[in-house]
Amino acid sequence: MSGVVTLRRRAPPAAAEAARAEVGARRDADARHFAWLMRHLARDRFLPAPPEDGVFVGDGDYRAIGLEFLGHFVTLGGLARNARVLDVGCGIGRMAVPLTQYLGDRATYDGFDPVAGGIGWCNETITPAYPRFSFHVLDVAHPLYNPGGAIAGDSLELPFAAASFDFVAMVSIATHLPPAEVARYLIEIARVTAPGGRLFLTAFVMDPTALAGAEGRDPRCGFLRAGDGPAWHADPAAPLGAVAFDDGFLEARLAAAGFALVDRRLGRWRGGAAGHYQDIFVAEKGRAPA
Secondary structure, X not given: OOOOOOOOOOOOOHHHHHHHHHHHHHXXXXXXXXXXXXXXXXXXXXXXXXXXXXXXXXXXXXXXXXXXXXXXXXXXXXXXXXXXXXXXXXXXXXXXXXXXXXXXXXXEEEEEEOOHHHHXXXXXXXXXXXXXXXXXXXXXXXXXXXXXOOEOHXXXXXXXXXXXXXXXXXXXXXXXXXXXXXXXXXXXXXXXEEEEEEEEEEEOEEOHHHHHOOXXXXXXXXXXXXXXXXXXXXXXXXXXXOEEEEOOHHHHHHHHHOEEEEEEEOOHHHOOOOOOOOEEEEEEEOOOOO
């Protein structure tokens, strides 16, 4: 006797279906809560902000930019509410302030910066209300922000134990560093990031569109190649005022440090539509072998 035997897929057990439904419902609830939080924070004028003349971390609305990046951290970077967060070059708390409203009771936040005035404001304004938020002065030399610093950026050692963090933010930092210092920062960030943890980094990348000088590009970003590269400077008179890199440079340095690229999104600085100004990289630290 011959014939075709049709194999039917066994229906998943009810318990597994219920578990999947519960996970899906929890994600939907989390997404709805986050959308509510973002709307609430956009209207909240009581969140702290430093005096305008004390903001040294770039132009734009202090609260609005912090809120924008909270959205990017969660939706693009996968930041969880219970994460241990490191904010590289935290400045005067622009990323930290909205994070106080998102991170949960089990989360921690550490930020460091070479500008003592910004760290002082954060310690006086944020930490008393949110003790899990800690801010540290790290005396890294930088010709614009800390010219008398005692620590050379290309020999940086972060004052944190290995695998201390689940999420590292590096916003508008690589845009002010030479290539050797970017490489050193990434090596140290990889050391202090736990396996499976993520790095959220912004930069300027000289991709073909940027090289072509597309119409609509920010006129402040007319980058000129610095020697043989991989760096490009917007103003040769102040080379670290704004730094771009050859396409592929950051991917190579991330891989060398032990990160795998998860996402790369090009920003609107080069002209064209985008939901963010600088280019965004999301990378994940390799997990330890089983």
